[in-house]
Amino acid sequence: MSSVGAVASRYGYRVDFVEYLARFFSLGYIEDLFRSLETPGSRYFFRVNTLKVRPEDLLEELREEGLKVYRHDRLPEAFYVPVEGPFEVRLLPGKVYVDKKTAESVYVGANVFAPGVTKVENAREGDLVSVIAPGGRVVAEGVLSMDPSRVFSERKGLAVRVVRSVYRAVSLRETRYFDEGLIYHQSLPSMVAVRLLDPQPGWTVLDMCAAPGGKTTHAAQLMGDHGEVIAVDRTKSKVDTIMEHARRLGLKSVKGLVYDSRYISEYLDKDSVDAVIIDPPCTALGVRPKLWYERGFDDVLKLSDYQRQFLREAAKVLRRGGRLLFTTCTISPYENEFNVIFAASYLGLKPLPLSFPPVKSGLLGTGSLQFVPHEHDTPGFFIALFEKR
Template sequence: MNLYGIEIDYGLYKHFLEYLSDNEIDALFHSVTKPPSRYYIRVNTTKISRRDLMKRLNSRGVQAYPDEHFDDALWLPVEGPFDIPTARKQVIVDKKAAESVMLGADLYAPGIVKTDHVKEGDEVNIVSDNGVVVAFGTAVVDSDEILKTRRGLYIKVEKSLYKAPKIRDLPEYKEGLLYSQSLPAIAVGHVAKRARASTAVDLNAAPGGKATHLAQIGLRIIAVDRSWPKIEKLKEEVKRLGLADRIDVVLHDSRYLDRDFPRLAADLALVDPPCTDIGVRPKIYHKVTIEMAKTLSRYQIQFLKTALKIAPTVIYSTCTLTYIENEDVIRKVGAEPVDTGLEIGAPGWGCPECRRFLPHIHNTPGFFIALLRRRR
């Protein structure tokens, strides 16, 4: 079953029908093919106030507005969709590059799948590998050179399907004054703040959004991830934000933390495990089956069981929307959901204490948050 480029099997469709109407399923999957109308950043309040960062951004023509719910969040408008001019030449790019370019990012060499013979200065269309035209731009180098080196900028984007602020180009980004993070992910930090913890273990820490947020709030963090490249990027973010004195970064498979570090304990644990990513926006295409969700749920249960051994309180979050990977995972580990204190989002499916963010309703990525207590 193909819903706007998102392929799901009949089993997953039936699974969603237990909680949503057919029209709601259609609206949900249509919404994830587009970005939210607000692009969120988290203010690094250890370096600057929200008011002062907003003034700095506005002074350079970047319109930033205070979020209504969280005092360390700003949002910037996302414009579009726009019509893309037609060019005679094309560059085919992979899914990851297409989803970035469609928001206005320039195209770099690693995202190239195939390219016409292009000379510096040629106008080109950037096209995803499933045929969606995402942008129009101008080549800054010849195709022969970019294919030889496979490094650097290839196409300077002039018109994209949507236009989001280029946060990484700002001096404020380089100074570590902000972190690009969705509203629901920022909400996780505020749930942690209300838990009144002083120490935390983040079992799925990369790329570092939640760990650095908790450190910013004042917690001492152990940030764990099993991937060396992700650990390196996490360390870079910690350094950029000036939080290295509050975060210890550990390379390990966190499913086995309780076995390999038997004395490890904290007030709070965060679990944001690998999932089917259904809520991530915008998507060019995606494919998910019910069996994929079931397989990942078994993996998620391992992380959550370990977290509940390390800490009496756990925040479980995902960027997906299946019941199997969210409320059912909580049910199977036997944790006790408690009120998150959040006023945004909607109650969980069969879990009123949990919070769900539905893209077609809340103008956010799809997301799930639960605050859990270890049963005695």
């Protein structure tokens, strides 16, 4: 039987983090989770912008182009393409080292752009190179598309055109479907969460941690672009990105706000919004594929306290009877179920029963949902929905 230390060593996690998880889950469950997180899953999802195109019409058009595209049986706007692999990739003399976020995208076939490059070795423009993740894993082979000096001086543009990756999914980001705002790349659990919130036309919705804009734009779409969705982030570049997505999707109800939403009640009136979305910074244990992880139990404690700052402010600006959607991309009870208890005990927020078979409830029962990678073939994702009493 595996020990906590053996599991931590085998999968590259900190012992204190595995010890924390083992308080709530068996080691067998944890190992199944860690194994699944190393892969991207078998489906890559994107959302159809139903304000611009009917899902059935887009599905027919994509299939006529020879693409293997499928529609989720319960969410009409949720489409997916199969993920193929794993494939072998070589360690070549020329190497391009990239950051964690870039590596995890390249692992499933994305190209490398200059901002994600950390180092280039033994390569010039036009050379075939290996793309290396933090920790040394080779995630792809590709062609270096610009001279290394330009990569670091300009910090923009295509750096490596990937020709072979460990996994591969058809990307529609460089097609007219993306450019014309017919689709938005979004995970299935994220779409389910906004569906469960059920935002209505005419509502004022506050998205407190809105970047990169998936839930913001999905809410506006479900509202028929009638009402207002306030997308908040304290970084201007992130708000600019959200607003660019909104423009591409043809959404006029999205309003960007550069602000630290931990103090949003100083900007918005109390009891002034119909719904709040909180998807706060978290330990991101559910993000897949996961090639490198360095979080520890100290991060869990810091982040769970950080998340409660958003919950406190949300309770102030939410009207009585309004709804609060709380989500994370982690499988961490202190950040998930314990925050549900906090919100219910101290903030006057009543957890609402949720159901989305076959996804099971979180540890608390009917007041939450927990997507689990090795059970649902999705990212790990937690959903709770509250009503203000």
